[in-house]
Amino acid sequence: MTTVMTGLSGSLSVLRGSSISVFNAAGASTAATLIGGATEELVDGSLICPPGGVLGLFGQLSTTTFSATVAIVWEEVPV
Amino acid sequence: MSQLLLNNIMQALSGPQANSDGNIGPIRLGKNGDLISSNLHGRFYEQTYRGNVYSLGISNTAATSLNAIATGLTATATPYVGVYNPPTSTVNLVILKAMIVPTTIANSAVSPGGFMWCGAAGQTVLRDSFRTTRRRSRRPALRVRPSP
Numbered sequence: 697m698t699t700v701m702t703g704l705s706g707s708l709s710v711l712r713g714s715s716i717s718v719f720n721a722a723g724a725s726t727a728a729t730l731i732g733g734a735t736e737e738l739v740d741g742s743l744i745c746p747p748g749g750v751l752g753l754f755g756q757l758s759t760t761t762f763s764a765t766v767a768i769v770w771e772e773v774p775v
Numbered sequence: 776m777s778q779l780l781l782n783n784i785m786q787a788l789s790g791p792q793a794n795s796d797g798n799i800g801p802i803r804l805g806k807n808g809d810l811i812s813s814n815l816h817g818r819f820y821e822q823t824y825r826g827n828v829y830s831l832g833i834s835n836t837a838a839t840s841l842n843a844i845a846t847g848l849t850a851t852a853t854p855y856v857g858v859y860n861p862p863t864s865t866v867n868l869v870i871l872k873a874m875i876v877p878t879t880i881a882n883s884a885v886s887p888g889g890f891m892w893c894g895a896a897g898q899t900v901l902r903d904s905f906r907t908t909r910r911r912s913r914r915p916a917l918r919v920r921p922s923p
Contacts, residue, residue, distance in 0.1 A: 697833050698833075698839060700853050702901070703900040705897065705898055707852075708848035708893040710848075710892075712891065713891055713892075716875050718876070718877045732877070735876045737872060737873050737874075739871060739872055741870070744868065744870070745868035745870070745894065746868075747865070747867075748861070748896055748897050749860050749894060749896050749898065750858070750860070750895055751857055751894040752858075752894070753856050753857060754893050755838070755843045755855065756844050756890070757886065757887055758845050759886065760885075761881040761883070762837075762838055762877050762881060762884050762887075763880075764855070764875050765835050765874075765875075765876045766856040766874060767874040768856045768870065769829070769830045770828070770868045770870050770871055771868075772829060
């Protein structure tokens, strides 16, 4: 969550949305009323990062008002 | 193999069977000729056991403004979580799952909105920090596999 993509050539492209939706603050005034959503996406091989590729999950909006534990699991398959 | 080959078509048996350990028996079919199988172990067991499944996790860390698409997807971008596969790598990184679990939410917190997968190809000098912190799932927290 704090690793800057130093050395990135050009810019990333948006590939697709994720099913992860951690909370919706649109109508909430306190943390207690924030609505939780799915915290895990079963990608199941539908995204592949080839040699020379980089892949990451980004939020749509800028925020610094929450903390999270994040994880990613992948399999390495010979090209 | 106990299956019969008739006119080059593999034959199998529909319906339940009562096999003992060590018996040789036919593959089971459903009523529509569908091949019936079941998981012996967990979904990722085989590849994890063979040491091909890796994971990366970061605990209870505050979001930064650079985690957002809205602040740009250039070299200052900072994904919530991601992977980099160096060009000299001999493998594809096949993503199995990802998690973002809120641990602390401030009152009147600003939502990150939805989350998007973003990527780029042809990267040759991207910092290798994602890769150096990955861990083989088979040996959690015991060994960091060196970069190829």
